[in-house]
Amino acid sequence: MLLAQTTDSLTEVCIVGDDQELDFTCEVLFRLTGNDLVARAGGLVTAGLRILLILTVAFVATRLARSAISRFGTTMERRIQARLDRGEQRGTLDVARYRMRRFQRLHAITGVMRGVAGVIVWVIAVFAVLQSLQINLQPILAGAGLAGIVIGFGAQQLVRDVLAGIAMLIEDQYGVGDWIEVDQRIGQVERVGLRATSIRDLDGTVWHTLNGHVQQVGNLSQEWSRSMLDIPLALDSDVPSAKAIIHKVASDLAADPVWGDDIIGPPEIWGVQDFGPGGLSIRLVTPTKPMANWDINRQLRERLHRAFSQANIRMQGQLVEVGGMASGYPLLTRDHDDAGVARQHPRRRGLVPPGVGPLDRPPEQEAADLDEPVPGTRDQTTELRLERGREPRPD
Template sequence: MWLLKQDVSPWLAKSGYVVVVKPLRVLAIILVAMLIRWLLHRAISRLASSTSRASMPALLRPLKERNDVTAEEALFIPERRRQRAEAIGSVLRSFVSAVVFTMATLLILGEFGFNLGPLLASAGIVGVALGFGAQSLVKDLIAGLFMLLEDQYGVGDTVDLGEATGVVESVGLRITTVRDARGVLWYIRNGEIVRVGNKSQGWAMVVIDIPIGFVSSEEAIAVLRIAAESVATEPEHQTEFLEPPEVIGVEQLTVDGAVIRTIAKTTADSQVVIQRDLRRALTESLETSGLSERIAASRLLPRSAVPPAWLGGGENSSPSPADPQRPGGAT
């Protein structure tokens, strides 16, 4: 407008608008988009970095916050929160960048005179087509995002995902990799994970059942209780027991005698070691106390010294048909 008011030709005025004004407006759109992107990225980074502190923002808290956190587990929570916050922050920053630059591109195309109506309609049709064709991909991404928000599992956790059970090696928005006990690396799509059994979160319970035959259950319980307490007082295991082990008594009765159950609440990482050492100590206590021989002897079926006559145990082994002791005999 300023050039039109001056004493110049209309062609020169329009050329000046195209050459000077439009590039400046395009540059302004780009600068504003970059500023908005920088501000949003900074806010996301500050929000993610604050998760390692004691007061975690509500946005990044797991949707189901766990309150039964032990002292040992609390030492690893900041690092676990940091890793999860970095993953969530990376996803949010990528999403913000895509949205901001898409809007900036549309505004720049509008400045050059492009009709955005057909373009937006075409983009909507393409988006619907991609949505129908990539349903599994969208399902995997959404499941991976909620998995991160809920903190279901992380790298290093021992998990049971159904067919695959092992240690998590990497976690992504679409794929989770698990290496099982045989060394096989499983690639599992997040959208196909129906249930997750995490063996590394919180505490674990050790349950050991020991058959004692038909010996005195009170005597066996006393021996097993002393052995369990000795394991709990060992220096290398004192910090691994969250509660003292307990011999709860007779769990069941079988044809071979009674079964005594011993339980112990331990940390998740030390469950296997505690179970192995506790089972060894309980077995050795039965041997040193002499109960093992008595247990083995009590399992032998008692034999009758003199079987009944109708079973062929005496001289007159063939009872008469009228013998009342014979099964089915006359009465």
């Protein structure tokens, strides 16, 4: 009877959770002292020590994970610095821009890795603490799932931006100092973050673009660029001579001590690119260093203008059509009378250039020609005058 009563008291005092398990410390103290308060206090101390142990392990694990990630980042920094030193010795690398870009990318990636590692460790620690307190985790997990769904709907754009930023950094699509084209804007990247990218356009305006909204991005600063210039010429230009002049000008620019460093390959003439009533164009292509193609195009235009002026090669002119007449000259027209006899006026005898033919007669002679009837025709002006004279006049 006494043993059964003792067992019931032990179960009542030291039972923990819904699993009907006895706390070991509480059971030992209860059997030794027979005191409920001492047994319960011992159980609480044990639970506190267990929680403290879990938190200590989580803290140490977080520090170890972050330390390992930091060592990885330091190793990568040394490799990047060695590459920068080699590029600086060869003179083939923009050291300042490359260092800023690579280090910012590395710091962003290692920061994300440290954050993810810390979140994983502490989530596991929280669940372990709840489990040690014999708390049923199923309702908590269900509530957390519901809260995650609500937060996911509310912060889905933020999550999308962050994931896009991480992917962009890992793939090295662009970095600080690059010139990019995004959302029909061209500018230089000033800051790359996990959520947004800041670029400064040619007017000096800083645009902040969310990474999740970037569907297409063009990087103008990677590897190399290409100077592509279409030179417009008149239709009657000597194309072989023009191509020879264009090639000579481009070759001289490539050999220039100032501009030649920006040209990394021989200039090429791809031929006649366009042909139409207004003229033709010849395409010149020159491989350049990144972002040097714009300056090379400006220099080519200036030098080609000077070379064409010296060689008397005309550029495309503007074609103006006035009343269906090209270049302002009248087209050939004919008038027919009722008898089908063709009649030509001196002003309607075809395409007559200025300074030649009847268009340059004195005004008196032109007036006489206008009043003189052409053989085989009749003067309708006189007939109209007579008909108008027969009309009754109002009194």
